Amino acid sequence: xxxxxxxxxxxxxxxxxxxxxxxxxxxxxxxxxxxxLQFNAKRRIVSGELNGLAIHVSAAVRLHLKLxxxxxxxxxxxxxxxxxxxxxxxxxxVCVSIMNKSLKDRLHVQIKS
Numbered sequence: 001x002x003x004x005x006x007x008x009x010x011x012x013x014x015x016x017x018x019x020x021x022x023x024x025x026x027x028x029x030x031x032x033x034x035x036x037l038q039f040n041a042k043r044r045i046v047s048g049e050l051n052g053l054a055i056h057v058s059a060a061v062r063l064h065l066k067l068x069x070x071x072x073x074x075x076x077x078x079x080x081x082x083x084x085x086x087x088x089x090x091x092x093x094v095c096v097s098i099m100n101k102s103l104k105d106r107l108h109v110q111i112k113s
Contacts (some may be wrong), residue, residue, distance in 0.1 A: 001041065004079075004099060004102050004103060005102050006096065006102075007104045008074075008100075008101065008102040008103075009024050009074055010024060012024075012026060012098060012101055012102060013025055013026040013027070013073075014026075014027065016073075017061070020077075021075075021077075022075070022077055023073040023074065023075055023076060024073060024074045024078040025071065025073045026072045026073065026094075026098060029061075029067040029068075029070060029072060030064060030067055030081070031092055031095075032072075032094045032097040032098055033050070033063075033090065033093055033094055033097070034049075034050055034051040034052070034066075034093075035049070035050050035060070035063055035064065035067070035109050036048065036049045036050075037060055037064060045057060045060055045061050045064065047060070048060025048061075048064075048078055050063070052097065066085075066086075066090075067086075067090075070083060070084060070085045070086040070090075070095075071083065071084040071085065071086075072091070072094055072095070072098070074098075077087065081095045081098070081099075082094065093099070
């Protein structure tokens with residue numbers, strides 16, 4: 001029994017096919033991690049919150065840039081999530097958020113470290 005609703009996954013991400021590869025890529029990783037940023041008129045980050053808690057501007061900038069350089073995708077062939085250029089803890093948090101938004105019914109996923 002699949003608990004992930006593929007229709008919801010398709011709405012959350014962008015489908016990509018090439019050769020025998022079939023994936024859904026996810027953008028806006030900041031949102032999945034719970035990072036909220038405030039920008040000034042010059043588009044510079046002036047404040048940040050992570051899961052509702054204020055964080056230092058330099059930490060917000062580093063995390064934002066790290067997430068922009070990372071990729072997260074769901075492989076439709078094997079039913080697994082993958083990442084590139086992301087540490088395992090951040091990857092787990094992003095995947096849990098994506099899965100919770102794409103689960104059938106009202107189940108929720110939690111990963112304990």
